[in-house]
Amino acid sequence: MDLNTVTEVVSPAGPGQWRPGDAWLGGGTALFAEPRPHLSRLLDLTTAGWPALTMRADGLEIAATCTIAELAASGHDIVERCCHAFLASFKIWNVATVGGNLCAALPAGPMIALGAALDGKCLILGPEGERREVAVSEFVTGEATTVLRDGELLRSVHLPKLPLLSPTAYRQASLHAHGRSGVLVIGRRAGDGLAITVTAATRRPYVLRFPEMPEPEVVQIAVTERIPEEAYVRDVHGLPAWRRHLTRLYAEEVRRELAG
Structure with a gap:
């Protein structure tokens, strides 16, 4: 879609x-997916020269400008699976960015799921160069809303080494074979315990943490008590009751897979 109110691109x-x-x-x-009549300038980050991926001793740093195609080629199974949750063409894979997916803050955003499931941290730069870090699980606050303040930009996402290398289990569902994710649940072994991350079904990410491997009923109680009914999304991609049912089902499936 043309943004016909934009008169300048700064690059x-x-x-x-x-x-x-x-x-x-x-x-x-x-x-460019919808009208934005309030915009008059675009500030181009693609020419900033940020390395897409940087492997450090403490984990993987992903630039906000890293494309989905670049991230998918990083060699980590859970990363590639989340990239495939886009269900997008190779053209989108080579243009869409990790930062854009996070900042759009759509419930189905798979980069939100990936970052939240692996205890990712967002590095945010302020208008005067000030820096702050926010957990990916807290970066998205609702549908199309984030913690970003006026003038702030997302610089990168850091995935810590231990969660990145931990065993994971992945479940995703859509109403249609090539439809947007309606439910995305990721389980991860966390020491002796378990972390279950719920996205797509809910307006923001929910991470359920258990210090020890829980019994089935403990997981079901946690899903019921920690995710409010009003948190489940209602749109053309699925009703709340369907999303809630699959969330409970998948939570048990990932628990069973990682407990085994």
């Missing part, structure tokens, strides 16, 4: 250049 762009009426531009697949 390359970075902290300190933002003003009211601006938007940060990554891949643009979400930005």
Whole structure:
């Protein structure tokens, strides 16, 4: 979709250049998906020169401008599975960015699921260059809403080494073979315990943590008590009752898989 109110593209762009009426531009697949009449300038991050992926001693740093195709080639099974949850063409894979998927904050955003499930941390830069870190599980606060303040930008996501290398179990469902995710549940062994992350079914991520491997009824109680009924999404991609049912079913399936 044309953004016919935009009169200027600043490239390359970075902290300190933002003003009211601006938007940060990554891949643009979400930005150009709907009218945005309040915008007058785009600040291009794709020419900032950030390395897409940096393997460090403490884990993997993913630039906000890293494309889905680049991330999928990183060699980690759970990462590739989340990338495939896009159910998008190779054209989208080579344009859409990790940061854009997070900042769009759509319930079905698989990069939200990946980051939350692996205890990812978002590095946020302020207009004057100030830095702060926010857990991916807390970065998205609702449908299309995040913790970002005016002028802030998402610089990168850090996935810690231990969660990245931990055993995981993955379950995803859509109403149609090539439809948007209606439910996405990821289980991860966390020491002697278990972490279960629920996205797509809910307006924001929910991470259920258990210090020891839980019994089935403990997981079901946690899903019921920690995820409010009003948190489940209602749209053309699935009704809340269906999403809630599959969330409970998949939570038990990933528990059983990782307990075995």
